[in-house]
Amino acid sequence: MDSQTIIAFLPQLILAAGTxxxxxxxxxxxxxxxxxxxxxxxxxxxxxxxxNGIGQLTTAVTQLFYVDDxxxxxxxxxxxxxxxxxxxxxxxxxTDVEVHDEYYLLMLLTVLGGSILVxxxxxxxxxxxxxxxxxxxxxxxxxxxxxxxSVESSFKYLILSASxxxxxxxxxxxxxxxxxxxxxxxSADITGVSSLSLANNYLLPLGFILFFSxxxxxxxxVPFHYWTPDVYQGASxxxxxxxxxxxxxAIFVVLLKCCFAYYQHYMGLHEQVFNVIAAVAILSxxxxxxxxxxxxxxxxxxxxxxxxxxxxxxxxxxLNQVHAIEMAWQSTLFYLTTYxxxxxxxxxxxxxxxxxxxxxxxxxxxxxxxxHRPLLASLxxxxxxxFAGIPLTAGFIGxxxxxxxxxxxxxxxxxxxLIIGSGVALAYYLPxxxxxxxxxxxxxxxxxxxxxxxxRSMVSLFIVLGLLLGIFPDVLGHWxxxx
Amino acid sequence: MIGQLSPIALLxxxxxxxxxxxxxxxxxxxxxxxxxxxxxVSLLAVAVCFYLMGAPFxxxxxxxxxxxxxxxxxxxxxxxxxxxxDETRYAPQNQGLSIWLGPCLLAVLLLIEILVSxxxxxxxQQLSSSVVTSKQVGILLYGPYLLAVEIASFLLxxxxxxxxxxxxxxxxxxxx
Numbered sequence: 001m002d003s004q005t006i007i008a009f010l011p012q013l014i015l016a017a018g019t020x021x022x023x024x025x026x027x028x029x030x031x032x033x034x035x036x037x038x039x040x041x042x043x044x045x046x047x048x049x050x051x052n053g054i055g056q057l058t059t060a061v062t063q064l065f066y067v068d069d070x071x072x073x074x075x076x077x078x079x080x081x082x083x084x085x086x087x088x089x090x091x092x093x094x095t096d097v098e099v100h101d102e103y104y105l106l107m108l109l110t111v112l113g114g115s116i117l118v119x120x121x122x123x124x125x126x127x128x129x130x131x132x133x134x135x136x137x138x139x140x141x142x143x144x145x146x147x148x149x150s151v152e153s154s155f156k157y158l159i160l161s162a163s164x165x166x167x168x169x170x171x172x173x174x175x176x177x178x179x180x181x182x183x184x185x186x187s188a189d190i191t192g193v194s195s196l197s198l199a200n201n202y203l204l205p206l207g208f209i210l211f212f213s214x215x216x217x218x219x220x221x222v223p224f225h226y227w228t229p230d231v232y233q234g235a236s237x238x239x240x241x242x243x244x245x246x247x248x249x250a251i252f253v254v255l256l257k258c259c260f261a262y263y264q265h266y267m268g269l270h271e272q273v274f275n276v277i278a279a280v281a282i283l284s285x286x287x288x289x290x291x292x293x294x295x296x297x298x299x300x301x302x303x304x305x306x307x308x309x310x311x312x313x314x315x316x317x318x319l320n321q322v323h324a325i326e327m328a329w330q331s332t333l334f335y336l337t338t339y340x341x342x343x344x345x346x347x348x349x350x351x352x353x354x355x356x357x358x359x360x361x362x363x364x365x366x367x368x369x370x371x372h373r374p375l376l377a378s379l380x381x382x383x384x385x386x387f388a389g390i391p392l393t394a395g396f397i398g399x400x401x402x403x404x405x406x407x408x409x410x411x412x413x414x415x416x417x418l419i420i421g422s423g424v425a426l427a428y429y430l431p432x433x434x435x436x437x438x439x440x441x442x443x444x445x446x447x448x449x450x451x452x453x454x455x456r457s458m459v460s461l462f463i464v465l466g467l468l469l470g471i472f473p474d475v476l477g478h479w480x481x482x483x
Numbered sequence: 484m485i486g487q488l489s490p491i492a493l494l495x496x497x498x499x500x501x502x503x504x505x506x507x508x509x510x511x512x513x514x515x516x517x518x519x520x521x522x523x524v525s526l527l528a529v530a531v532c533f534y535l536m537g538a539p540f541x542x543x544x545x546x547x548x549x550x551x552x553x554x555x556x557x558x559x560x561x562x563x564x565x566x567x568x569d570e571t572r573y574a575p576q577n578q579g580l581s582i583w584l585g586p587c588l589l590a591v592l593l594l595i596e597i598l599v600s601x602x603x604x605x606x607x608q609q610l611s612s613s614v615v616t617s618k619q620v621g622i623l624l625y626g627p628y629l630l631a632v633e634i635a636s637f638l639l640x641x642x643x644x645x646x647x648x649x650x651x652x653x654x655x656x657x658x659x
Contacts, residue, residue, distance in 0.1 A: 016637065023640075064630050102648040109641040116634060128634040132641055139645025145653070 008059035008067040010049045011075060012119070015112040018042030022108060026101045036090050039104040043086065043111065047079045055482070063183055066121035069483035070329050074118040074253040077333075077340055081245045082111045084344045087458065088351045089238040092358070103143055109136040110242060114250035121261075123172045123182040126254055127165070130218070133247055134161040140242065141235040147358065153234025160217065160227045168214025174207025184261035205270040208262065212277065218251040219310040220303075222283040229295075232303035233360055240299060241347040244306055245340050252313060256332060259317050260325055277318055281414060284311025285421035292428050296362050298350060301428060302343075305387060308421055309339055312399070315406050315414050324405070330480045331401035337476060338386060338394035338469060345383035345462040349376045352455060363435055370436040375451070377436045379459050382466040388429040389422055394469035397477075491606055494596050495535045501589050502528035508585065515561050519554065520586040524593070526550045531593050535600065537610055540617040 006013070018039070025038055050072055058068040086107065093100045113133030120126045138161070142154025176182055178201065213224065220228040232240050288307030295301045313335060319328050350361050353369070353376065370377035386395035399422070406415045451459070469476060488496070505525035512518035526549045533542035600606045624632055 016633070019637065019640070062630055063627055102644050105644050106641065106648075109637060109644070112637060113641075124628065124631050125634065128631055128638060132634065132638045135638060135645060136641040139641065139648055142649065145649070 004057070005059055005061050008053065008056070009061045009065065011046045011053070011072075012112065012115050014042065014046045014049055015108060015115055018046070019105065019108045019112060022101070022105055026105075030099045030101060032094055032096075032099050035099070035101050035104050036086070036093070039108060040083065040086060042108060043079055043083050046111075046115075047076065047083070050075050050079060060121070061119075064122045064125040065116075065119045066185070067119045070257075070333065071119040071253065073333050073480070073483065074249060074336070075115050077249055077337060078111060078114045078118070078246050081249075081340050081344055082107065082242065084348070084458070085238045085241045085246075087454070088241070088348060089236075091452075091455075092236070092238070092351075100143075103140070106136045106139045106143075107242070110140065110246060114246045117250040117254045120254055121184050121257070123176070123184075126258070127169065127172065129254070130168070130214075130251070131165060133250065134165070134218075137239075137243060137247060140239045141231055143239065144236050144358075147234070147236070149230070149234035150236075153231045156227050157231050160224075164214045164217035164224070167210050167217075171207045171210025171212070171214060174203050174210065178204040178207065184258050185265070205273045208270075208273055209276055211258075212255075212273075215251055215255045216280060219248055219255075220307050221280050221310055221314065222287050222307065223280065225284070225288070225307050228307060229300045229303040232299045232306075233297055236358060237299075237347055237351040237354065241343065244302065244347070245343050248306070248310060249336050249340060252310070252332070252336065256317060256328070260328075274318060277314060278411075278414060281311050281314035281318070282417040284308060284314065285417045286424070289421045289424040289428075293424070295428070296364070298346075298361050298363060298366070298432075301363075301432070302346065305425065305428075306343075308425060309387070311421070312402055312418055315402050315411065315418070318411065318414070319405060319409055321409065324409070326483075328405065329483065330477070331398075331405055333480050334401055334473070334476060335398035338398040341394055341462060341465055341469070342383040342386040345379050345459075345466060346387075348455075348459060348462065349380050349383075352376060352451065352459075363432065366432075366435050367438045368436070371439070373451075375456065375459050375463075379463050380436060381433055382463050384429050384432050386466050386470070388425055392467070392470045394466050394473070396470060397473040490603065491535055491600075491609060494600055494606075495532060498528050498531040498535065498593065498596060501525075501592055502532065505586070505589055514582075516558070517582050519558055519561070520583070521589075522557075523550050523554055524586050524589045526554070527590065527593055531596055534597075535610070537613040538615045540615060540620055 022038055054069055054072050060066050110133060113129050116129035120129055138154050138158045141157050142150045144150050217224040285308050288304050288311055292301050292304035316328050316332050354361055386393040389395045389399040502525050505521045505528060508521040509518045530542040530545035533545055
């Protein structure tokens with residue numbers, strides 16, 4: 001490896017070294033504070049090295065990885081979210097007598113898995129990153145064993161993600177049987193690949209659909225969405241934040257990378273595959289939003305809304321025009337940024353309004369929140385409006401990108417589903433906002449622990465970010481265009 | 484149609500069939516230890532499949548690692564669980580040696596396959612022409628796929644840490 005490769009691969013190396021360092025630290029001295037700050041420093045160093053890398057040359061690191069700016073930006077998002085999640089976890093974990101070393105280790109490993117996924121260029125590295133992400137998330141989801149649903153939800157996640165990976169492996173095997181290579185971008189010298197035509201070849205599309213279904217499980221798209229609400233509700237809030245953001249962002253980015261490479265090399269998408277993915281997208285948009293309507297638990301609402309959001313994003317996967325790839329990446333990264341900001345905002349509020357027992361937060365618990373704690377309520381309003389895609393919030397611009405792409409490619413059924421889905425979504429997003437303003441909030445419910453300075457500044461930061469990206473989207477849009 | 488298949492393909496499909504039948508028996512058995520017997524046969528059948536595809540190294544690993552090490556661990560774990568009432572109430576009682584018949588039959592089938600393939604010079608020649616040796620596997624693992632090996636070790640670490648956390652005794656007050 002020359003120096004350029006090492007610099008390109010530096011974020012992953014720092015994360016890996018940080019994991020090993022954390023293990024050694026545990027062996028040396030067990031202290032709540034030390035391990036937490038060590039994790040924070042590792043993530044910050046990784047953040048700096050990733051940020052430094054943006055704008056530099058794209059580099060292939062062995063045949064397993066291909067580091068480009070899209071991957072770097074996605075990693076940046078993942079790191080920012082995990083720092084927020086770490087910040088939220090620290091408050092909760094520090095009240096315990098037990099030292100939670102495993103929690104921080106698993107968190108570093110989750111981020112490492114995500115960082116491997118976003119730059120992978122090979123099915124082997126994709127699978128390893130995928131598994132690393134799932135296994136460490138299983139550990140995190142069931143981490144607080146004394147909680148009511150924790151073991152149940154981690155078991156569900158474990159079994160279903162194992163079956164998803166086995167489907168994915170079968171799909172990869174079919175693709176390998178047809179193309180003779182595991183790399184996303186096979187070099188031309190492998191005989192048979194370039195001459196491979198899609199006509200009369202049913203194994204390749206079949207393999208692709210199986211592979212897609214494995215990914216769809218992680219993105220909780222409709223036929224594979226059953227685990228989502230239970231896991232969201234069962235896991236502790238900072239972990240739910242990781243499941244909702246790090247895992248989905250990393251998986252979506254690698255799915256997109258893989259799909260675009262596939263379209264480039266095999267001349268577009270098979271019609272049946274296109275239909276299957278389009279059907280999954282439409283079902284996710286409509287079912288996800290409709291299922292959220294009657295929910296009372298806020299985490300369950302968010303779970304169903306995440307199903308719909310991933311359905312919207314699938315529109316980008318269906319763009320099988322090679323010339324539109326840059327635009328597609330720009331839209332994806334913008335949408336993911338807005339989605340992640342909204343997720344972090346709302347999960348921060350959930351985390352801060354949880355009681356001492358960390359029981360599930362229902363809509364009723366937020367009644368009159370605006371009058372008790374205006375700062376938190378404003379954050380909820382910005383986040384929820386951003387989810388709904390109301391103008392002047394970041395989510396609107398993200399959705400605008402998607403509608404623009406879908407209209408350009410004349411994907412009318414998808415566009416119709418997006419609009420119907422967004423309409424249905426208003427029926428549960430707006431009541432959430434109205435709840436905050438109701439006057440008859442239980443007056444005996446007191447939020448006795450006041451916000452610390454750190455939490456206050458974090459909340460304000462996210463209010464500003466959500467509005468800033470909504471009013472001046474070009475700040476991010478122009479930057480993304482340079483990739 | 485069966486007549487058109489080459490002898491190797493025929494043996495391969497037979498071993499695959501054994502693997503499928505054994506795996507189905509694993510999940511339909513009521514007694515865990517009996518199910519494990521079928522699991523051993525299933526893993527051995529997969530090893531035979533590997534061997535017939537010209538990957539004796541993978542076949543050897545399958546036998547040593549899965550059928551050998553992991554299965555033994557599994558048996559020990561199940562024996563030490565101490566299911567007590569659950570075991571006696573829900574599992575059928577041991578009915579002599581009859582439970583051995585099924586797995587034995589399948590295992591003997593696999594043995595016959597191996598003997599046939601070893602005895603047949605034609606098959607041996609075909610197998611040795613496209614063999615993937617352990618040296619080739621090693622060079623690949625520590626050459627282009629070195630990073631994959633490293634990531635796999637982190638994957639195992641994640642599994643270990645998560646498993647340790649779940650298996651930790653509940654009450655640890657005062658022990659950090």
